[in-house]
Amino acid sequence: DTGVSQNPRHKITKRGQNVTFRCDPISEHNRLYWYRQTLGQGPEFLTYFQNEAQLEKSRLLSDRFSAERPKGSFSTLEIQRTEQGDSAMYLCASSPPGGRPDTQYFGPGTRLTVL
Amino acid sequence: QKEVEQNSGPLSVPEGAIASLNCTYSDRGSQSFFWYRQYSGKSPELIMSIYSNGDKEDGRFTAQLNKASQYVSLLIRDSQPSDSATYLCAVGGNNRLAFGKGNQVVVIP
Numbered sequence: 001d002t003g004v005s006q007n008p009r010h011k012i013t014k015r016g017q018n019v020t021f022r023c024d025p026i027s028e029h030n031r032l033y034w035y036r037q038t039l040g041q042g043p044e045f046l047t048y049f050q051n052e053a054q055l056e057k058s059r060l061l062s063d064r065f066s067a068e069r070p071k072g073s074f075s076t077l078e079i080q081r082t083e084q085g086d087s088a089m090y091l092c093a094s095s096p097p098g099g100r101p102d103t104q105y106f107g108p109g110t111r112l113t114v115l
Numbered sequence: 116q117k118e119v120e121q122n123s124g125p126l127s128v129p130e131g132a133i134a135s136l137n138c139t140y141s142d143r144g145s146q147s148f149f150w151y152r153q154y155s156g157k158s159p160e161l162i163m164s165i166y167s168n169g170d171k172e173d174g175r176f177t178a179q180l181n182k183a184s185q186y187v188s189l190l191i192r193d194s195q196p197s198d199s200a201t202y203l204c205a206v207g208g209n210n211r212l213a214f215g216k217g218n219q220v221v222v223i224p
Contacts, residue, residue, distance in 0.1 A: 031210075042119070042205070042214025055210065056210055056211065091159070100164075102147045104212060105161060106160070108158050109157075
């Protein structure tokens with residue numbers, strides 16, 4: 001399977017704990033995006049990388065959230081001191097170089113439950 | 116900040132009928148428009164993209180775009196039970212997608 005992959009697929013944690021999610025984009029896709037989706041809502045943009053550079057961050061990305069993309073390949077999203085309001089599906093998407101940057105392909109997501 | 120609205124409630128259609136979904140957006144400068152299908156518990160799957168006014172057909176799906184009215188629609192012809200899902204309208208620009216809340220479609224055999 002050459003699609004976007006995300007790990008873990010599910011994460012249950014206690015409030016206050018830190019969690020880290022990983023995204024591996026489609027091979028050769030240099031653009032990578034993180035979104036968050038809560039029940040009954042559409043995905044909301046969190047942040048965008050082009051290669052290793054984080055070019056845009058949403059105001060939704062509080063200082064408890066940090067994202068990295070070392071070497072422009074996989075990306076990680078860390079949430080520190082989790083809160084119950086962080087419970088959501090965290091989606092990663094990628095898009096290829098040279099094409100329209102907003103033609104994005106999503107991974108299966110990581111569902112986070114904060115108890 | 117783009118706003119994308121999908122106001123229709125759940126849509127029930129008999130198998131073989133046409134399902135029609137609508138979406139409006141607020142940013143008149145938007146250039147890229149997408150429809151994603153999302154099955155329950157799964158991630159969004161890109162099914163249609165449209166960039167210019169008019170219709171674009173792909174199999175049983177037709178997307179329609181009217182930039183003057185800031186309106187995008189999706190028609191699903193010959194609806195099948197496997198089309199039962201939530202359909203998300205997305206508007207692109209500035210390296211991000213803005214999504215509507217989605218419309219649930221239920222195809223009744």
